[in-house]
Structure formats: C-alpha cells, structure tokens
Amino acid sequence: MADPACERLALIGVGLIGSSIARAARQFGAARHVAVMDSSQEVVGRAGELGLADVATQDYAQAVRGADLVIVCTPVGACGDVAQSLAPHLEKGAVLSDVGSVKGAVVAQMTPHLTEPARFIPAHPIAGTEFSGPDAGFATLFQNRWCILTPPENADGAAVEKLTKFWMRLGANVETMSVAHHDAVLALTSHLPHLIAYNIVGTADDFGDETRSEVIKFSASGFRDFTRIAASDPIMWRDIFLANKDAVLQMLGRFNEDLSVLQRMIRRNDGQGLLEFFSRTRDIRRSIVEQGQDTAAPDFGRRAEGR
Amino acid sequence: MADPACERLALIGVGLIGSSIARAARQFGAARHVAVMDSSQEVVGRAGELGLADVATQDYAQAVRGADLVIVCTPVGACGDVAQSLAPHLEKGAVLSDVGSVKGAVVAQMTPHLTEPARFIPAHPIAGTEFSGPDAGFATLFQNRWCILTPPENADGAAVEKLTKFWMRLGANVETMSVAHHDAVLALTSHLPHLIAYNIVGTADDFGDETRSEVIKFSASGFRDFTRIAASDPIMWRDIFLANKDAVLQMLGRFNEDLSVLQRMIRRNDGQGLLEFFSRTRDIRRSIVEQGQDTAAPDFGRRAEGR
Numbered sequence: 001m002a003d004p005a006c007e008r009l010a011l012i013g014v015g016l017i018g019s020s021i022a023r024a025a026r027q028f029g030a031a032r033h034v035a036v037m038d039s040s041q042e043v044v045g046r047a048g049e050l051g052l053a054d055v056a057t058q059d060y061a062q063a064v065r066g067a068d069l070v071i072v073c074t075p076v077g078a079c080g081d082v083a084q085s086l087a088p089h090l091e092k093g094a095v096l097s098d099v100g101s102v103k104g105a106v107v108a109q110m111t112p113h114l115t116e117p118a119r120f121i122p123a124h125p126i127a128g129t130e131f132s133g134p135d136a137g138f139a140t141l142f143q144n145r146w147c148i149l150t151p152p153e154n155a156d157g158a159a160v161e162k163l164t165k166f167w168m169r170l171g172a173n174v175e176t177m178s179v180a181h182h183d184a185v186l187a188l189t190s191h192l193p194h195l196i197a198y199n200i201v202g203t204a205d206d207f208g209d210e211t212r213s214e215v216i217k218f219s220a221s222g223f224r225d226f227t228r229i230a231a232s233d234p235i236m237w238r239d240i241f242l243a244n245k246d247a248v249l250q251m252l253g254r255f256n257e258d259l260s261v262l263q264r265m266i267r268r269n270d271g272q273g274l275l276e277f278f279s280r281t282r283d284i285r286r287s288i289v290e291q292g293q294d295t296a297a298p299d300f301g302r303r304a305e306g307r
Numbered sequence: 308m309a310d311p312a313c314e315r316l317a318l319i320g321v322g323l324i325g326s327s328i329a330r331a332a333r334q335f336g337a338a339r340h341v342a343v344m345d346s347s348q349e350v351v352g353r354a355g356e357l358g359l360a361d362v363a364t365q366d367y368a369q370a371v372r373g374a375d376l377v378i379v380c381t382p383v384g385a386c387g388d389v390a391q392s393l394a395p396h397l398e399k400g401a402v403l404s405d406v407g408s409v410k411g412a413v414v415a416q417m418t419p420h421l422t423e424p425a426r427f428i429p430a431h432p433i434a435g436t437e438f439s440g441p442d443a444g445f446a447t448l449f450q451n452r453w454c455i456l457t458p459p460e461n462a463d464g465a466a467v468e469k470l471t472k473f474w475m476r477l478g479a480n481v482e483t484m485s486v487a488h489h490d491a492v493l494a495l496t497s498h499l500p501h502l503i504a505y506n507i508v509g510t511a512d513d514f515g516d517e518t519r520s521e522v523i524k525f526s527a528s529g530f531r532d533f534t535r536i537a538a539s540d541p542i543m544w545r546d547i548f549l550a551n552k553d554a555v556l557q558m559l560g561r562f563n564e565d566l567s568v569l570q571r572m573i574r575r576n577d578g579q580g581l582l583e584f585f586s587r588t589r590d591i592r593r594s595i596v597e598q599g600q601d602t603a604a605p606d607f608g609r610r611a612e613g614r
C-alpha cells in the first residue's frame with residue numbers, strides 16, 4: 001500500500017457508517033491496518049464473518065492501542081461514554097474523530113474526556129442510506145459526497161490535514177465549517193426532512209387498518225418517497241433530535257410559517273399564488289442534479305419489482 | 308391485433324400521461340387505432356415526430372370522431388372546457404374517461420356537458436414521474452400500478468367493463484371506489500406529500516444564496532428526496548390543490564396536529580416518545596416494498612452521477 005492516509009485505523013461502532021469506512025479504507029488504500037470495535041457481540045461476530053477488518057473486538061483498549069486515527073461511529077447519544085472509555089487508551093499524537101450527524105452536542109460530550117482536545121477533529125460524512133448495521137455498508141458510499149469537518153479553534157493543523165487526506169482517499173470532498181453552522185445547515189437539509197417524513201408516515205399510520213392498506217396500495221402517488229427515510233434507524237434519529245434540539249425547533253418554526261401561507265392560499269383559492277410557489281422550487285432540484293448529488297433519471301431511476 | 312380493448316382510442320392532452328397511454332396502447336395491443344389531440348401546436352408536432360399515434364391534431368372533432376374510447380389527459384382545471392368542446396363530437400355509445408388526480412371536481416365540471424353521463428367513467432392511474440410533456444412518457448409506466456375507477460351510481464356496466472379491460476391491458480390493476488373516498492385517500496397518499504415537499508423546498512429557497520448553495524451541496528442527507536416531487540408540474544399541482552381543497556385541508560390539519568406532538572417531544576427531551584414514534588413507521592415501508600410498489604434497494608437503488 002503506497003502512502004496510506006493513516007497507518008493503523010480504529011473504528012468504534014461498526015454499523016452502516018463504520019463498516020462502510022472499514023470497507024472503503026481497505027479498498028482505496030487509506031489505512032494499512034484496520035481494527036473495529038463494537039459494544040454488540042453480535043456485530044463484532046458479523047464483522048469477523050464479513051472480514052471487514054484485521055481485528056474485530058468488543059474491547060476499547062485492544063481496538064485503540066497503536067492506532068494513529070480513531071473514528072467514533074456510534075449513535076450520537078453514545079459518544080460521551082465512548083470518549084470516556086477510549087480516552088485512557090489513546091496513543092499520544094493519535095487523531096480522534098467521529099461521524100455524528102450533530103456536532104455541537106458531540107463536541108460537548110466528548111471533549112471533557114480528552115487529554116489532547118486539539119487533535120479531536122469532529123467530522124460528518126454527508127452520505128448514508130435508510131439501512132443500518134454492518135451488512136448495510138459498502139465501500140463506495142462516500143464517493144463524490146461531502147464530508148464536513150468542524151475543527152476546534154486551536155486545532156492541530158497536522159491532524160486536520162491527516163483527516164482530510166483520509167476522507168479524500170475514500171472519495172469524499174472535504175469542507176470545513178464551524179460547529180454551529182454545521183448544526184444549522186444540517187437541521188435544514190437533513191433533520192427537518194426526516195422529522196417531516198416520520199410525521200407524515202405517522203399520520204397515515206394513525207388511520208384505521210383499511211385506510212392504511214390503501215395508503216400502501218396507492219403509495220406510488222407520492223407517499224412512498226417519505227417512507228424510505230422514515231424507515232431509518234429510530235435510535236440514531238432520537239439521538240439527533242435530542243442533540244440538535246434548538247436548531248431543529250427553529251427550522252421547524254420556519255417550516256410551519258411557510259406551511260400556513262400555503263394553507264391560506266388553498267383556503268382562499270389563490271391559484272396564482274400557488275402557481276408561483278410551485279414554480280420556484282424546480283431550480284433547486286436542477287442544481288442538485290447538476291452537482292452530482294442526485295440522479296437525473298425520472299423517479300430516481302427506480303424500478304419496482306413488478307416492473 | 309387480437310381482441311383489443313377498444314377499436315379507436317382518442318386521447319385529449321398528450322403530456323406525460325397521455326403519451327404514456329398512447330405508447331402503451333400500441334405496445335400492448337389495447338387499441339387498433341390511436342388519435343391524440345392537444346391544444347398546443349408544439350405538443351401536437353412533437354407527438355407526430357415521436358410517432359405516438361395514427362393521428363395527431365389540434366382539433367377536437369377530428370380526434371373524437373369515430374372513437375369508441377375517449378380519455379381526457381389534460382390538467383384537472385381544463386377538464387370542464389374540454390368536456391364542453393368534445394361533447395358535441397362524441398359518438399353515440401362511446402365510453403368517456405379521464406386520468407385526473409382529483410375526481411370530485413372533474414366529475415362536477417365534466418358531467419353537465421354530457422348527453423350520456425352513464426358512459427362517463429372517471430379514472431385515475433396511480434403512476435407518474437416528476438417530468439411532464441410528450442417526451443416524458445413511456446409504455447411501461449402503468450405496469451403493476453393501480454388504476455382507480457370511480458363510476459357513477461347509474462354507470463353503464465359495459466362501459467366499466469371496457470375501461471377495466473383497457474387498463475388491465477396496459478398492465479395496471481383496477482380498483483373501484485366512490486369519488487369521495489378516492490379524493491380522501493389521494494389527499495393523504497399524494498396531495499399532502501406533494502404539498503409538504505413543495506413547502507420544505509420553499510423554506511430552503513427562502514434562505515439567502517449562501518445557505519441555498521449549502522442546501523444543494525449537502526442535500527444527500529435527506530433534503531434531495533423532497534426536491535424530486537417538488538419539481539413536478541406547477542400547473543398540474545395548482546389545479547389539484549384547488550380541486551381537492553377540502554380533503555387536502557383536512558389532511559393538513561391532522562398532519563399539523565401530529566407535528567405539534569413531535570415538536571413537543573423534542574422540546575421536552577422526550578427520548579422515549581420519539582423512539583416509539585420513529586419505531587412504528589417502518590412497517591409501512593416494508594409493506595410497500597412487499598407489495599411491489601417500491602424497490603427494496605437502499606436509497607431507491609439510485610446512483611448519482613459521480614458514483
């Protein structure tokens with residue numbers, strides 16, 4: 001392996017993201033040695049069966065020992081405990097990072113346990129699917145996706161450089177921003193959409209059995225798109241909403257305001273207002289497709305089984 | 308062509324749906340002769356270039372003359388005018404139908420112009436994409452999708468049978484229900500999801516340029532799913548919300564209620580409540596996939612360009 005981004009990589013938590021990093025690190029030569037650790041014996045066993053890493057263990061010390069890059073890939077709510085457990089075993093000079101979907105709460109939970117906080121460089125790869133667990137991961141998950149770093153003010157420059165090189169090796173584009181800005185932007189692009197999707201699927205689920213079965217039958221008319229992200233891991237999303245409460249509630253406030261405006265237009269038969277509203281939202285879709293962040297194919301290019 | 312569902316088919320409006328029906332009718336032998344009519348000269352020209360039909364015209368009389376099945380495929384808001392224009396030219400005994408996403412308003416607009424209302428069998432195929440126009444159509448659009456018929460109480464049995472046979476020939480499953488029930492179910496499965504999607508994309512669009520460009524960059528975190536349906540045709544959707552106002556406002560009321568509950572859970576750090584809420588929405592997704600109404604592949608199986 002010529003010039004890997006790190007020598008010994010340790011991943012704490014081997015779900016969708018952890019196992020994707022493990023696969024990608026090997027496939028794209030980002031680390032010479034990969035150790036994975038998970039609190040679940042079943043997950044560790046599965047990681048072994050899948051041959052995801054050189055070492056798979058339930059032991060923090062074993063995973064972290066000798067590692068020059070350690071990435072925490074557990075749900076956000078577990079990050080504090082994880083930091084406390086692994087901190088005593090971290091090598092001097094090791095770079096520590098995470099992949100949490102919220103940054104403020106993760107930094108607040110992890111930093112107090114660290115002896116070298118300047119080498120803790122929080123990160124968030126903007127890539128995922130609705131599935132979780134070690135079987136769900138794949139090596140190309142991060143290709144042409146963004147990975148956001150939120151280094152502390154006094155960050156160790158070499159640590160930032162190392163992590164940047166690592167993510168670029170996995171195929172990601174790297175962007176740096178403040179913790180607060182990250183949490184505000186993601187509240188809008190990710191947390192609010194998930195909340196809305198969970199909510200609309202919940203509304204449908206509240207109806208009786210007959211309506212529910214019709215909702216399923218006729219879901220191709222729009223509803224099914226929401227069910228995909230509303231099938232995401234409940235623990236992960238509970239943690240995200242608790243950890244990014246303020247930004248989420250703020251975005252939700254704006255969403256509600258805008259929805260009242262649309263509601264009013266419908267109530268008053270304001271066809272012109274609706275037409276204008278519905279006309280301006282196409283540009284964003286076009287830009288997303290142009291920037292390679294989604295497919296241009298109709299209907300996401302999906303084909304249902306029967307087709 | 309052995310045993311077609313109709314002899315001479317006339318389609319009024321040759322957009323996504325009209326052109327898909329034209330293609331499918333030929334490919335699956337559902338009609339011996341196909342005439343298409345559109346108010347737009349450009350669309351008629353394009354239908355000719357694409358070879359969608361035996362006849363492509365801007366003239367109602369020419370399209371409808373001799374047809375034993377006439378299907379109106381214009382936006383919902385145009386259906387009344389269309390009915391008035393074509394009624395004088397309808398053959399005695401011809402079956403008339405439509406594909407509108409709302410049924411109550413379409414029936415109210417069209418029926419007064421008809422001399423044989425018992426042979427007007429409203430229909431709604433639950434299939435589409437975010438694109439419109441004659442180039443967007445394809446013959447397999449209706450395969451393994453539902454088509455809902457809402458026949459009037461005094462419907463001509465032979466007319467219902469003929470239309471049913473037609474849609475089944477196109478690959479659809481046919482279900483019959485009342486107009487009111489259709490409009491309530493679709494308000495939930497289709498109209499509310501589109502309203503919410505338009506709204507969330509609108510909320511993002513309201514932010515300044517910098518945020519907007521970040522929303523686009525980081526859209527893979529959830530937001531991009533909403534932009535697809537929010538890129539649907541503005542005229543079609545204006546018409547739908549005006550035509551199905553009451554049912555949409557009612558569903559929106561329930562959605563808002565439920566969203567307040569989620570909002571409250573977040574504000575009060577009710578992790579248990581959130582976890583329970585997020586756990587019950589997975590079943591609906593599973594059923595949709597099992598019934599062949601969506602793909603089981605992660606992330607809709609899409610691959611963005613860069614991947």
Ligand SMILES: NC(=O)c1ccc[n+]([C@@H]2O[C@H](COP(=O)([O-])OP(=O)(O)OC[C@H]3O[C@@H](n4cnc5c(N)ncnc54)[C@H](OP(=O)(O)O)[C@@H]3O)[C@@H](O)[C@H]2O)c1
Pocket residue numbers: 012013014015016017018037038039040043073074075076078081082099100101102124125126127128129130131132133134233236240
């Ligand atoms: N999924 C996405 O789309 C996505 C995208 C970007 C970032 N993220 C972030 O990535 C992180 C992981 O998400 P994921 O989708 O990979 O989740 P996942 O598939 O559920 O995997 C998380 C793994 O961490 C393990 N774990 C939990 N607590 C632990 C602890 N204290 N010590 C060690 N391991 C522990 C879990 O074990 P158990 O099964 O025993 O709980 C599980 O195997 C989250 O912070 C999430 O916000 C996710």
Ligand SMILES: NC(=O)c1ccc[n+]([C@@H]2O[C@H](COP(=O)([O-])OP(=O)(O)OC[C@H]3O[C@@H](n4cnc5c(N)ncnc54)[C@H](OP(=O)(O)O)[C@@H]3O)[C@@H](O)[C@H]2O)c1
Pocket residue numbers: 319320321322323324325344345346347350380381382383385388389406407408409431432433434435436437438439440441540543547
């Ligand atoms: N798209 C979907 O996903 C979907 C799914 C199921 C049902 N539907 C329903 O299907 C209908 C058509 O939708 P679509 O997506 O096919 O729309 P579309 O692609 O916009 O096509 C509609 C066509 O009708 C033409 N038209 C408008 N007024 C007319 C008139 N008075 N006489 C003749 N032609 C006229 C339009 O011409 P101009 O270009 O000149 O306006 C256009 O070519 C709507 O009622 C919709 O609710 C749509």
